Amino acid sequence: MNTSSPAHRADAPRLDLDIDRVHALAEDLLPVYAQIRADAPLPDASLNGKLSELTGILHELHPADMAALLESLPPKERVLVWRLAGPEDDGDVLLEVSEAVRETLIEAMNREEMLAAVEDMDADELAELADDLPHQVVYEALQTRDEEEREQVKAAMSYEDGTIGALMDFEPVSVRADVSCEVVLRYLRRFDALPDHTDKIFVVDEEDVLIGVLPVRKLLISNPEDLVADVMATDVVRFSPEDDAEEAAQAFERYDLVTAPVIDASGKLIGRITIDEMVDVIREESEADILNMAGLQEEEDLFAPVWDSVKNRWTWLAVNLCTAFVASRVIGAFEGSIQKIVALAALMPIVAGIGGNSGNQTITMIVRAMAVGQLADIQAGRLLKKEVGVALANGLIWGSVMGALSYALYGSIGIGLVMVAAMTLNLLLAAAVGVLIPIAMEKLGRDPALGSSVLITAVTDSGGFLIFLGLATVFLM
C-alpha cells in the first residue's frame, strides 16, 4: 500500500521501510537531546542534517503510524521522537497508543500541550483519555465545553471498561421517518462533515426513540420523493450501553456491520458504535487470550522497567511454582522406587510432557469453540467421548514407540510395558481434564482461557508422575 502517487506499487502496507532508519537517527541524536530541547545549535553539521531528516520523516507520518513507531521505541528515544513530532496530531496519537505507552508520553508533556492535544477531541475521546490525564487538565478541558458535552463525557466515563457505553460515540446523525429522501439529502448537505464511518442514518420518532435505520447505500439509489419510512430498514441490530463489547464485536463480525445504534432503556437513541472500535476489541480479545495462556497478566510496554515486568509476570510464575512443588512431592513419595530403578527418573518427564502437550491441544480447541459460542451444554458428553478416542489412539501409538525405545535402552520388558500403560493413561487423563476444566470454568462464570493451560499442565504433571511411578512400584518392585 502507498498513500502518495498512483504510480507506486502497493506492496508495503506498513512503515517497516522507515522504522530502522528512525531508530538509528533517534539513537544518534539522543546525546544532544538537551541542546535540541533548548533550541541551541548542535555541535556538528552531520547532527543537524540528521535532526532535519528525522523531523521531516515525523511530520509526514499518519497519527496511527506515529503511534506504532512510538510503541517500538525505548523510553528515552520515545520521548525524543515525541518532542520532535508536530503537535497538531498529538491528540490522535495519544488515542492510538497502548495505555502503558500513553502514560510515558503524557509524562513528557506540560499542561498547555495537554490542553492543546485534547482541545478538538469529541466527548467520547476525551473520556477515554481522562483517566490518564492529571485531574486539573481534565477539569480545565471540560470548562471549555458546553453543558451537553460535559454530560456526555461524564456519561462515557461512568461505563465500565469492556462495555458498549465506554466505546460508543455521541455523533449519531438522525432524521424523522415522515420526511422524503430529498429532504434528508438537503439536511445532510448542511453538515460541515459527516462523522467517520457514516454508513447509515438513524431514524427516530418525536421522542428520539429509534424506529429504524436508513442505509446510505439505499438513500443514494432511492427516488428523492420516497419517504424515509418506506426506504428504511426496521430489523436493526442495536445495543445498550451496558452490553458486553466482545459480544457486540461478534455481532459486528457476524452481520458485517459498519456502525450500529446505541439506545437507552426507553429505546431512545443515545449514541453510535463503529467497526473500528470493534476491530480493536477483536484484536485485544485474541491478544488477551494469547497473553493469558502464556501467563502474562496484561500487555507489556516492550521497554517497561524491569520491575514493572516482574510484577506483570509474577502471579503465574508463583502459581507454576506451587503446582511444580506438588508434582515434586508426588515424586518424593516414590523415592524408594527411584532408588531401586534409577531409569524411572529419566523416563518420568516423557510421560508428564506428552500429557501436558496433548491436554493443551484439547483445551485450546475447546476454549476457542467456547469463545465463538459454538459449544452447547448438551455436547460435553459427546466431546469427551471423541477426545478420549483421540487420546487412546495417540496413547497406544506413541506409547508403543516410547515403550519400545525404553526397552531398547534399559533392556527391561517391564519398563517398556509400564511406559506404554502410563503414557496411555496420562493421555486419557489429559483428554478428560482438558474437556472438563473449561466447561467447569464456564459454569462457574469464569473466563475459560484464563489459566487453563497452567491448570492442565499441573494435572498432567502430577498425574503423569503418579501414574508412571505408581505403576512401576506395583509391577516392577
Next chain:
Amino acid sequence: MNTSSPAHRADAPRLDLDIDRVHALAEDLLPVYAQIRADAPLPDASLNGKLSELTGILHELHPADMAALLESLPPKERVLVWRLAGPEDDGDVLLEVSEAVRETLIEAMNREEMLAAVEDMDADELAELADDLPHQVVYEALQTRDEEEREQVKAAMSYEDGTIGALMDFEPVSVRADVSCEVVLRYLRRFDALPDHTDKIFVVDEEDVLIGVLPVRKLLISNPEDLVADVMATDVVRFSPEDDAEEAAQAFERYDLVTAPVIDASGKLIGRITIDEMVDVIREESEADILNMAGLQEEEDLFAPVWDSVKNRWTWLAVNLCTAFVASRVIGAFEGSIQKIVALAALMPIVAGIGGNSGNQTITMIVRAMAVGQLADIQAGRLLKKEVGVALANGLIWGSVMGALSYALYGSIGIGLVMVAAMTLNLLLAAAVGVLIPIAMEKLGRDPALGSSVLITAVTDSGGFLIFLGLATVFLM
C-alpha cells in the same frame, strides 16, 4: 442486540437463547430422520410439533447465525438441520461456515441444490467455493455466466490463499474526475443496489487507472455543482492482488478503512477489498497463532472423526516426544548422581518447569510485538538486557523461596544452594533463548509463532535438567 421490535432490550447479541433448544430438538428428531426426508407421516404428534417448531426457528435465522449453529452441531444433527433449513440462504451459509464444516454440508447436497445455491453468487464468492464443489457443478455454474464473469472467477481462483487477490470482489463503483457531484448522484440512482460496504466511489481516468476516491461522506455534503476532481481524495491506501492479506488487514486497522481499491501493475482499478473480509483475516490470524502455540495444525471441526483429529495433532506430539526424549537422555547421563541423592529426582522438574513458564512469557511477548510490526532489529540487544534483568530478579526471588523449601525438606544446605543457582541460571537461559529464537526465526523468514513454544520448552527442559544435575554432581558428590 435484537433484530425485531424496537421495544426489546439489546442484551443478547448471540443466538445462545436458541442453541440449546435447537440441539435438543435435533436430537429428538434424529431417530425419525428417514421419515422426515421421505415426507412420510411421523409416528406421533409430539414429534410433529417438534418438527414444526424446529423448522420455524431455522427459517427465521440469519445466514450467519445458521452457519454458527451448524458448526456447533455433531455431524448427524448437522445434516438434519441443514436439510430442514430453507434453501434460499444455502449459498450464504456455505460461504460463512469453516472449510471443514462446508465439506460435510456439500456432501449432503445433490447437484441441483448446489447449482441453486451458487446461482446468485458474485464471481468472487463462486471462486471461494469452487475448490469445495464437484468439478461438474463448477463447470455448469460457469456456463450460465457471461465471459467477463468467467474471467473474474478464473482470476480470483488463480491467486494464492492469503493474498488480496483471493479476497477481493469485482464490484468497485467508479466515476470520472471531470463530472460534477450531481452527475455522480444521478449515476448512482440508476443502480438497483450498491455493493455492500460502499463508503467510497472510486475515481478513474479514461484508461481505468485509479486517480482518487470520492468518500460517500464527502459526496453527501458536497455542493452538487462541485467537480469530483475537487472533492476527491488522492492519498489513497491501495493494494495489489499479490499483497499479503495480513498486512492489508493491519493497514485497515491502522487507518480505519471500510473499503480499499485493488489495482493491477499498470495502476488500473480491478477490484475492491472490504472490512468484513479483513476482520475475518484478523480473527483467523489470531486463531492460527493460538492454535499453533498449542500444537494444532489447523482449526478442527469440533466433531471431526477421531482419525482426522489424530492427524491434525500428531506432528507436534511427535516433536514433543523427540525433545522429551533428549531431556530424558540428559537425566540418564546423571543416573549415578540421582542414585546417590534421590532428592534430585524430585526437585529437577521444578527447575525445568519454571524455566519453561518464564521462557514462554518472554517469547509470547516478543512474538506478539513482531506480529504487529513493533520490533526493529536494532533493539534486540536492548530487549535481551531487559529480559535478562527480569530473569535475574525472578531467579533470585523464586530461587531463594524454593531453595529455602528444599533445605527445609531435605535438611541439606548444599541442595538448597544448588536449587537457587540452578533456578537462576535456567531463568537466564530461558530469557536469552526467548529473545533469540523469535528473532532468528524472523531472520530465516519463518513465522516466529510457529512452534516457538515447543522450542523454548525443549531448551528449558534439557537445559534445566543439565544445569541442576550438573551443579549437583559438581558440588554435592
